Amino acid sequence: MKLLIIEDEMEIIESISTFLSNEKIITEYAINLDQALEKVSIFQYDCIILDLSLPDGSGLEVIKYLKQNSIDTGILILSAKDSLEDRITGLDLGADDYLTKPFHFAELYARIKSILRRRLQGGSKDLIFNELNLNIEMREVKTGDKTIPLTRKEFDLLYYLIVNKERVLSKESIVEHLWGDMMGIDADSLDFIYTHMRNLRRKLLNADVSDYIKNVYGIGYKFTDR
Amino acid sequence: MIFGSIVQYLIFRNSIHLSADDSLDELKKTLVKYTSRNDTFMLAGDLGVKNGRLIYTPVSSINFETFYQDTVIWNRRTLKNRDFRIINFPVLIKQKPYKVSIFMRTMGHADLVTSTVFSFLCYFLLLLLYIFLISHFFTRNMWIPFRQFLHELKTTDINKKSTFTFSDSNIDELKELDKTYARMMKRIHNDYRKTKELSENLTHELQTPLTIMRAKIDLLQQRFQDDEETFNILQSLQNNINRVSYFNKSLMLLTRINNDQYAEYALIDFGTVIKERIDDYIDIIHTKNIHIIFEQYSSFIHEINPTLLELMINNIFSNAVKYNKENEGFLQITISNDKIIFENPYEGILPSGNIFDRFKRSDKKCNDSTGLGLSIVKAICDKSHLVVTVETVHQKFRLILSFRY
Numbered sequence: 001m002k003l004l005i006i007e008d009e010m011e012i013i014e015s016i017s018t019f020l021s022n023e024k025i026i027t028e029y030a031i032n033l034d035q036a037l038e039k040v041s042i043f044q045y046d047c048i049i050l051d052l053s054l055p056d057g058s059g060l061e062v063i064k065y066l067k068q069n070s071i072d073t074g075i076l077i078l079s080a081k082d083s084l085e086d087r088i089t090g091l092d093l094g095a096d097d098y099l100t101k102p103f104h105f106a107e108l109y110a111r112i113k114s115i116l117r118r119r120l121q122g123g124s125k126d127l128i129f130n131e132l133n134l135n136i137e138m139r140e141v142k143t144g145d146k147t148i149p150l151t152r153k154e155f156d157l158l159y160y161l162i163v164n165k166e167r168v169l170s171k172e173s174i175v176e177h178l179w180g181d182m183m184g185i186d187a188d189s190l191d192f193i194y195t196h197m198r199n200l201r202r203k204l205l206n207a208d209v210s211d212y213i214k215n216v217y218g219i220g221y222k223f224t225d226r
Numbered sequence: 227m228i229f230g231s232i233v234q235y236l237i238f239r240n241s242i243h244l245s246a247d248d249s250l251d252e253l254k255k256t257l258v259k260y261t262s263r264n265d266t267f268m269l270a271g272d273l274g275v276k277n278g279r280l281i282y283t284p285v286s287s288i289n290f291e292t293f294y295q296d297t298v299i300w301n302r303r304t305l306k307n308r309d310f311r312i313i314n315f316p317v318l319i320k321q322k323p324y325k326v327s328i329f330m331r332t333m334g335h336a337d338l339v340t341s342t343v344f345s346f347l348c349y350f351l352l353l354l355l356y357i358f359l360i361s362h363f364f365t366r367n368m369w370i371p372f373r374q375f376l377h378e379l380k381t382t383d384i385n386k387k388s389t390f391t392f393s394d395s396n397i398d399e400l401k402e403l404d405k406t407y408a409r410m411m412k413r414i415h416n417d418y419r420k421t422k423e424l425s426e427n428l429t430h431e432l433q434t435p436l437t438i439m440r441a442k443i444d445l446l447q448q449r450f451q452d453d454e455e456t457f458n459i460l461q462s463l464q465n466n467i468n469r470v471s472y473f474n475k476s477l478m479l480l481t482r483i484n485n486d487q488y489a490e491y492a493l494i495d496f497g498t499v500i501k502e503r504i505d506d507y508i509d510i511i512h513t514k515n516i517h518i519i520f521e522q523y524s525s526f527i528h529e530i531n532p533t534l535l536e537l538m539i540n541n542i543f544s545n546a547v548k549y550n551k552e553n554e555g556f557l558q559i560t561i562s563n564d565k566i567i568f569e570n571p572y573e574g575i576l577p578s579g580n581i582f583d584r585f586k587r588s589d590k591k592c593n594d595s596t597g598l599g600l601s602i603v604k605a606i607c608d609k610s611h612l613v614v615t616v617e618t619v620h621q622k623f624r625l626i627l628s629f630r631y
Contacts, residue, residue, distance in 0.1 A: 009434055015441035022448070080433035085487075102437035102471050105444040153509065168451050170461055172468055179506065192513030217454045219461050 002044075005029040006036040006059060007051040007078070016049065019105045025112075033057040037065055040073070047074035047115055049108075050095070052086055060086075063093040074115035078103070104173040106164045109172070113163045129162045130225055131209060148207045153178055154200045161213065161223035170220040197221060227346065235342045239335075243311065246332045247294060250313035253328050254292070261317050279329040288316035288323040296332075371400055375407075380492065382411075384418050385486065422485060429478040436471045440464065476598040479537065482608040483605045491610075496526040496535070496627075497561050504541045504559075507547070514547060516555040516570075524563035528629065530610040538606040541599045542625060546570045549623065565628040572623030581616055 003020065005013050008031050017027045030036035030041070033056045040048070041061065048066075052059040075095040079086060087098045096115045099100060099108060117125050117136060127134040133142045139155050141148045150158065160177050161169065169192045178196075201213050214222045253273060257280075260268045268628050270280040292315040298307045311332040317324050333341070371392055378390040388411045392400040450456040482488065504511075504518060511518060546557050551571040558569040582604035600616075605623075607614040611630045616623065 009438065010437045012434070012441060015445060016440065018449070019441070019446055080430055080437070101433045102440040102467070105441065118425075167448060168457070170447075170464065172465065192510045195513050196509060216451075217457060221456065222451075 001025045001046055002035075003027045003112070004039055004043075004045040004048045004131060005092060006062060008032065008053075008055050009051075016105075016108070017191070018114075019109070023109065030127055031055075031149055033059070033061055036062050040066060040071060041069070044071075045073050046119070047112055048075050049078050049112075052077060052079040052090070060093060061087060063090065063095055067094050072119075074112075074119050076108075076111055078108075104170075104176060106160070106169050106173050107169060107177055110160055110163045110177065127159065129165065129212075129223075132158075132162070132204075134159060134162065143207050143209050146207055148203055148209075150200070150203060152198060157196055157200055158204075161221065165223045168216045168220045168222045168226070174221070174224070227350065231342050231346045234345070235338060238333075238342065239338055242333050243294075243339070246311040247313070250311065250328055250330055252500055253330075254313055254326075257326060257328070258350045259316075260318060261319055267319060273328075275328065275330075277420045279331075281512050283325045283327065284324045285316065285323050288318055290316055292316075292323075296330075298538055299329075306628060307336075309335070309337065363485075371395060371397075374404070384414065387415065392604055403550055420580070422481070425477070425481050426485075429474050429481065432474050433441075433471075436467060436474065439467050440471070443467065473598070476602060480598065480602060480605055483534065483602070483609055486609070488534050488609070491529045491531055493529050494532060494535060496528065496566060499532075499535055500539055500559060500561070503536070503543060507543050510547060511557070514550065514555060515553045516547060516550050516557055519556060519558040521559070522561040524561065526561050526563065526566055528610070528612065532614075534606045534610065538603050541603050542568055545599050545603075546625075549574075568627075569622050571621060572618055573621055576616070576618055576623075580595075582614075 003025055005016055005130070007013050007016075007029065010031065013029045013031070015076070017029070020027050028045075030039050033054045035178045036050075036059075048062070050059045050062055054141055059077070059079075065071075066073060066075070075097075077090045077095045078101065079090075079098070080101045088217075090098055095127065096118070097111050099111055114136070117127065125136060127136060131143045134140075134155075135142070136144055136159070139152070141150055141155065141158060156178055157174065160174065174193055196217075197213060201211065204213075207213060210225065212223050214224055216222050228260065253275070255275060257268050260272070268280075269283060270277050271282055292313065295312040295314065297310050297312055299310055300306075301308050309332050312330075313328050315326055317326050318382045374389075374392070378388070382388055382390070388408075390407065392404045395401065395404075443460050447457060447460045447464070448461065503521070504520065508518075543557075546568055549572055550557065551573065555571060558567075560567045560569070582600050603614055606612075607627065613628050613630045615626050615628075617626070618624070
């Protein structure tokens, strides 16, 4: 699994690389448009993390180049510019997803994972964790032959937890994943996550799935089989 | 003018007397010539004056000088006083001395005053007419540039470059005003643009260090997963970074709204959007035990940017949920054809001053509040031809959206 990070801020590149190396993902980087175009024309990447505001031009140029030359790779736009036009232009040009800075690593990882899964050639695109089987396209969870009825939010929550398994997810990060970050929710309100988590856990236990959801220090959750 | 009239009166009187005296002198000469030649009385008809206006009075001597008199005679026929100028002079007829008096109608004091006052009035009226015409035709044209300028000042938009000029005018004062105005507008534009750029750049530049901080803390948190104390400290840091970040995003949003960066409008049924938003919020709303009452009597359709509408409803909901009552809370949404009312219980009192001002919070207990929520709602309404008002009635907070007519 090889990723290219196109970003002009070295600190951000280092942080993403460190984080992804823990997930056994190899990363390379380009700090400007010039380097980026050079790298994508020579090497093959599974996914590209692309910052739109580069010192020598717009990151959108990279997407145009990739599409013109029919280079097949996943593209995740990462931008400080939270502008709708950029988002629409980027996605129209053929980017797979768009994430605004600042972001949670768990969120970044979940987005990368889902891009990679969508692009998977052949084989199962399902997300599997022990006895759990998540069909992303159908938004269906099965254990054996049994389907577990989950609401839209519960499914998203389970997906987020499994993708970030063995990692403590803060309530804030979960809320942002499920509802976006423009809600301005105060810390007290974060408790509503608890209700969702309780419902999800109950549904999983009722379907004879082991209890993988662990509450961590009252500030977050972790999906683990250890 | 009054002084002029007095002078005019005096001049008139003088010249009238002079001309009357001249004529009387002529008559005198004619009569003296006639009597000396014929040595007999000359009749009034022969002298060319009316009967009774030539009187011979026997006197004792002819040793007196010619003298003039003014007199007033009552005219029985016209029932009016008449002014006369009389010349008196001596003649000898048949060795007998006579005083000859010739009467001549003249303009008297009253007539003169009347005519002076009349002409004074005529002058005055003519002057008034003149002033009126001048002001009507000339000053009307003179005010045109002023009105143009006033219109420009009223309609000028600080976001757009002004193209106003009095270029067709060759009046020095207007040219100077033109130059001064252009210079002033340029300076205002520059300052405004710089402020806009500063806030845009500032918020944008803040995003990068915030991203780095968040990323580093994320990495540390993964490393210290098993150390509760460290993890909690890091989480507290993370939460505060989130606050700054959320705050920054809100400011960026406000700047964008004010810079008209959401220019695409569409006709949208607000009821549909509100229902969608309720579905999204239902989890939070239920956790807080808030009861939702949604009443729609009519559709509320308005032209607005879809993203802005969503942001606005989010902010209104977030506000209503944040300041709601624990357990017995409710949020009532009433949609009629001309307004939408969001109502929730509210125990505090509204802060004094404009609640829509940035950083205005109703109380300090909500530390997570950025104080920007209602500012965003207001900014969106301003850009979308909507009016937003708030009121508190019987411990209820009401936010009302209506059309701007």
